[in-house]
Amino acid sequence: MIPAKFEYIKASSVGEAIDLLEKHGFDAKIVSGGHSLIPAMKLRLATPEVLIDIRGIAEINTITEEGNELVVGANCTHHELTINPLVKEHVNVLAQAAKCIGDIQVRNRGTLGGSLAHADPASDYPATVLACDATIVVQGKSGSRTIAATDFFQGLFTTALGEDEIITAVRFPKVTKGTYQKFFQSASRFAVVGVAAVKDGDGVKIGVTGVAGVPYRATVAENAYDGGSSCAVHAVDGVDDIMSDHFADEEYRSHLAKVYVKRALEAL
Amino acid sequence: MNISITVNGKIHTHDIEPRVSLAQFLRENLDLTGTHIGCDTSGCGACTVTLDGAAVKSCTVLAVQADGGEITTIEGLANGDEMHPIQAAFKENHGLQCGFCTPGMVMTAVDILKNNPDPTETEIRHGLEGNFCRCTGYHNIVKSIQHAAEQMKG
Numbered sequence: 316m317i318p319a320k321f322e323y324i325k326a327s328s329v330g331e332a333i334d335l336l337e338k339h340g341f342d343a344k345i346v347s348g349g350h351s352l353i354p355a356m357k358l359r360l361a362t363p364e365v366l367i368d369i370r371g372i373a374e375i376n377t378i379t380e381e382g383n384e385l386v387v388g389a390n391c392t393h394h395e396l397t398i399n400p401l402v403k404e405h406v407n408v409l410a411q412a413a414k415c416i417g418d419i420q421v422r423n424r425g426t427l428g429g430s431l432a433h434a435d436p437a438s439d440y441p442a443t444v445l446a447c448d449a450t451i452v453v454q455g456k457s458g459s460r461t462i463a464a465t466d467f468f469q470g471l472f473t474t475a476l477g478e479d480e481i482i483t484a485v486r487f488p489k490v491t492k493g494t495y496q497k498f499f500q501s502a503s504r505f506a507v508v509g510v511a512a513v514k515d516g517d518g519v520k521i522g523v524t525g526v527a528g529v530p531y532r533a534t535v536a537e538n539a540y541d542g543g544s545s546c547a548v549h550a551v552d553g554v555d556d557i558m559s560d561h562f563a564d565e566e567y568r569s570h571l572a573k574v575y576v577k578r579a580l581e582a583l
Numbered sequence: 584m585n586i587s588i589t590v591n592g593k594i595h596t597h598d599i600e601p602r603v604s605l606a607q608f609l610r611e612n613l614d615l616t617g618t619h620i621g622c623d624t625s626g627c628g629a630c631t632v633t634l635d636g637a638a639v640k641s642c643t644v645l646a647v648q649a650d651g652g653e654i655t656t657i658e659g660l661a662n663g664d665e666m667h668p669i670q671a672a673f674k675e676n677h678g679l680q681c682g683f684c685t686p687g688m689v690m691t692a693v694d695i696l697k698n699n700p701d702p703t704e705t706e707i708r709h710g711l712e713g714n715f716c717r718c719t720g721y722h723n724i725v726k727s728i729q730h731a732a733e734q735m736k737g
Contacts, residue, residue: 316623323584323601323647353643354624368648418713419694420628423637424644504712
């Protein structure tokens with residue numbers, strides 16, 4: 316399987332990548348790890364005419380502490396997030412989610428920013444960024460802006476990222492305690508259900524991926540939280556786009572969501 | 584476009600199309616056919632090589648992305664006539680049946696043991712999640728990696 320022809324350009328800075336994106340518009344795609352895009356190109360589901368490679372841009376490959384937040388560069392690979400001491404200490408739930416992605420080889424290439432921008436409804440990070448109340452930092456021609464995780468995911472493979480924008484970092488408020496619990500699709504390793512739960516004072520924040528077309532915060536369950544796990548019965552309350560496929564139909568997926576929210580709350 | 588990649592210690596400069604995968608480049612431009620292409624969809628792991636020390640599925644890396652990088656393939660693992668301890672362990676423990684998946688298994692084992700020199704059996708099995716053996720010969724593959732870990736600890 317060979318992709319359609321394209322032009323390949325290595326960008327050396329975020330500014331250059333944005334200039335290239337503006338110049339080529341819809342014909343261009345950003346690539347870093349490429350572990351969603353390249354398979355799609357080989358199947359010719361994606362046929363960009365220009366590929367802008369941002370993998371070598373060091374300025375978005377850093378993990379730094381800024382006050383009460385951990386700022387994770389978009390270029391960080393899943394593997395880096397599983398081993399980085401700052402991530403393990405301050406946003407351990409992110410390290411846990413990263414460890415659940417694909418396999419060793421995929422984790423060595425795929426990136427945080429790439430996964431978020433791709434917005435596969437079965438990917439692992441959305442649950443975590445939602446539960447952490449993280450903000451996505453993006454940069455475009457008109458400058459830099461931040462997007463709250465709750466506003467970022469808009470539909471299947473659809474985000475609030477503008478056409479001329481790239482994700483540069485994700486800002487995670489430090490987490491005292493968090494957990495990521497996942498029911499793996501046994502062949503693809505994607506999440507049939509993925510639940511991130513994070514302590515928030517006496518309360519809890521719960522992010523759910525894999526269940527609905529758009530990853531969501533299980534707010535009904537959060538509001539019913541009493542320190543135990545009985546509120547897990549509300550895991551899909553108010554969610555109207557529960558996915559159904561040949562791995563898990565709507566009823567089974569809803570059931571799994573409740574089971575995995577319960578497990579997450581019990582693991583907190 | 585022109586790329587320069589160090590493969591098994593030797594620099595190779597080639598003019599290739601951007602759409603050529605690293606696996607295809609290794610096999611067709613460099614005749615290094617030890618890197619196998621199984622599924623060609625980043626599922627099976629037969630095409631695993633190391634890029635700058637980390638295991639990657641070379642069917643899902645463009646050769647142009649590896650420009651300037653250092654690749655080790657199964658052909659580059661041995662030290663002359665002396666097999667790498669992981670290769671020797673696969674031979675000793677019969678860590679293969681048909682052998683098609685073996686180069687990928689061995690190259691993934693390099694990554695597993697680099698990051699975790701003393702893995703448990705469970706950690707090895709999880710480490711091999713991205714490598715399929717269609718003969719289902721996993722038991723001896725795991726045993727081989729356990730054996731290699733012991734040998735490499737000295």
